Amino acid sequence: MADDLIETAPGANTAPPVLLLQGTGGTNTEMLNFGRRLASQSPLITIAGRCGTGAERQYYRQTAAGPVDAEQVAAAAQWLGAEVTRICQQHRWAIDELVTVGYSNGAAMAAYGIRTGDLPGQRALLFHPLWLATPQRVQRQNYLAWLSAGQRDPLVTVDTVAQVAADCEKSGVHTTLFQTGGSHMLTPQEVAAAKDWLSENN
Numbered sequence: 001m002a003d004d005l006i007e008t009a010p011g012a013n014t015a016p017p018v019l020l021l022q023g024t025g026g027t028n029t030e031m032l033n034f035g036r037r038l039a040s041q042s043p044l045i046t047i048a049g050r051c052g053t054g055a056e057r058q059y060y061r062q063t064a065a066g067p068v069d070a071e072q073v074a075a076a077a078q079w080l081g082a083e084v085t086r087i088c089q090q091h092r093w094a095i096d097e098l099v100t101v102g103y104s105n106g107a108a109m110a111a112y113g114i115r116t117g118d119l120p121g122q123r124a125l126l127f128h129p130l131w132l133a134t135p136q137r138v139q140r141q142n143y144l145a146w147l148s149a150g151q152r153d154p155l156v157t158v159d160t161v162a163q164v165a166a167d168c169e170k171s172g173v174h175t176t177l178f179q180t181g182g183s184h185m186l187t188p189q190e191v192a193a194a195k196d197w198l199s200e201n202n
Contacts, residue, residue, distance in 0.1 A: 016122075
């Protein structure tokens, strides 16, 4: 089953590999295309969530009705870390230089994995991440993270993203918070800003 959830796209072995984590109901094709816009030379890895199917697929069950299952989130982070490490080793891509890109549900998962140490690498782009509590926190002193929030986002408020950034900073992560006047959908301006940030911090 795991192989059905994972797709890769080749790139230059001298460029950092990019892990792409989807929002709810996202597809591998969408994320690979998005990743290529952000990092034209990098090898790309997208790993879909194991909860739900189709438009309901997620890394962890996220509903307005109930609390998040902490064990499910922890298991997902450990699985993602193990899978991306395996893939990078298999292709001889530089796992220590991994860039993690996430949107919404996937961005929340990425921020969680950064703080717990489950996800390797040095940099992350987190678009509209939800906040998740972590059972423990490791120090990531050389890690850089760029986060974005929409001022009219009804699902993930600017305050929520600021809380994610603050928690990342408690792990030693250096953060940049970019605000747009938009909603939950990504704007061209924030995608351009993310690409510029990544280029400057490569």
